[in-house]
Amino acid sequence: MKRASRLLPLLLAGCSGWQSALDPRGPSAQDLHGLFWLFTITCTVIWLAVMLVLLAALLRRPPATKGAAEAAGRRSARVVGGAVAATVLVVAGLTFASYLATRAISSDQPEALVIRLRGYQWWWEVTYPHEQPDQTLLTANEIHIPTGRPVRIELAAADVIHSFWVPNLTGKQDMIPGRSNSLVFTAEKPGTYRAQCAEFCGLQHAHMALHVVAEPPEAFERWRTAQLAEAPAPEDAEEEEGRRVLESKACAACHTVRGTEAAGNLGPDLTHVASRRFIAAGMLPTTRGSLAAWVADPQSIKPGNNMPMVSLTADELQAVSAYLTRLR
Structure with a gap:
């Protein structure tokens, strides 16, 4: 009973926010969603074709004559050659589709809201930089963003390799010590989206969650203003x-x-x-x-x-x- 009472808050915490790359809520996530289904359908068709060819080979009778065997050999060579050519085209097509789907993640958009995210073992430091130092906002483990506006997350790691991933909004991007990475995404609808570290980073890797709160621009500005204020004074x-x-x-x-x-x-x-x-x-x-x-x-x-x-x-x-x- 005591152990169950300690696990209940963890289960509740883990269930907060729907987390699925199959439920896209932004342009970047929609592109990746389409890429996922393109790969899935293509690989399914290829698997079915291979199974049909295998079945045909198993059911085929041996050639009765030498001439028939030579003709069968030539047909097999043409089939293998066609399969090789098809493989090259499929791989090239999927590679190009991957490029098209992911290029927007790293595209530079001047109007984007810049957020600096730094990964630690095992928590997230979130900074909203501003030209005026007293307007720079520092918080942790929760990101607020305005809907309909591009957001550029500048990624860094303080200790080991981490990886930032919000499945509903964008793809993964590694956070490597000594190296700066970034990604750009937009949330189209208000909501709370669960993010996580997607690179094994130590004992508590599975307990390194982050919540992205997308809200209308007016609500975001109210949140930002409130967060810039000093801590409220004690009441009693x-x-x-x-x-x-x-x-x-x-x-x-x-x-x-x-x-x-x-x-x-x-x-x-x-x-x-x-x-x-x-x-x-x-x-x-x-x-x-x-x-x-x-x-x-x-x-x-x-x-x-x-x-x-x-x-x-x-x-x-x-x-x-x-x-x-x-x-x-």
């Missing part, structure tokens, strides 16, 4: 105590909470952590209980992650969880 004594504990403990050395003394840059920015749908890169839904559980013992939830266990009393843990829940 418990939240005030939670902020004091956060600033005095090791939390402040690793995390930033704008408007407080916490200014670390080793872990995710927590200024508006409670506004995100999940914590720990998709592991737990963002609730006060989840925040308290994560702070109390992050290794039992996500073994191997770089967040140490911070020694807190029960009262301090309650106060910190209350303050973190306030950070919307």
Whole structure:
């Protein structure tokens, strides 16, 4: 029973957001969807043709005379030659179709919204750069984008090779340390789309999720404005105590909470952590209980992650969880 109660939040987290390359919600995903069916249908036809030829060969009677055998040999040579030519044409056609379907992913569009995504073991740092430094937005594990506008994701990795993939919106692109990659896509309809790391990157690779929230441009601008603000002030004594504990403990050395003394840059920015749908890169839904559980013992939830266990009393843990829940 205890184990089931611990697994339930993980199952709920994993079920959030429909994730399927067969349910395209943008031009790039539609191109890849068409490419998938082109490959599937072509390979099915080829397999059926091979099976028919094999069946015909099994049922064919041996030639009765030497002349018939020579004629059969010539026919077989023509069939093999035709099959080789057909193979070359099919492979060339599929290669060209792949090029056409994927070239838009890397095409440069000047009007695109630029987002910098950096992969860590095992979470995502999200930056919205701006010409004015005070307008540059830093968040984690959740991307908000406006519908109908191209988005260019500039990809990088801090430690090992990761891979960014939002099946409903675009194809995969690797994130390689020391190398910059990018891809461009557009979300046509509002929705929350689950993304993930698609390259094995260590023990918690399967628990490195990211959610892409596509919303109308007006809603996106409201979200951006709210995220640029400093952390909301505590509303009661418990939240005030939670902020004091956060600033005095090791939390402040690793995390930033704008408007407080916490200014670390080793872990995710927590200024508006409670506004995100999940914590720990998709592991737990963002609730006060989840925040308290994560702070109390992050290794039992996500073994191997770089967040140490911070020694807190029960009262301090309650106060910190209350303050973190306030950070919307």
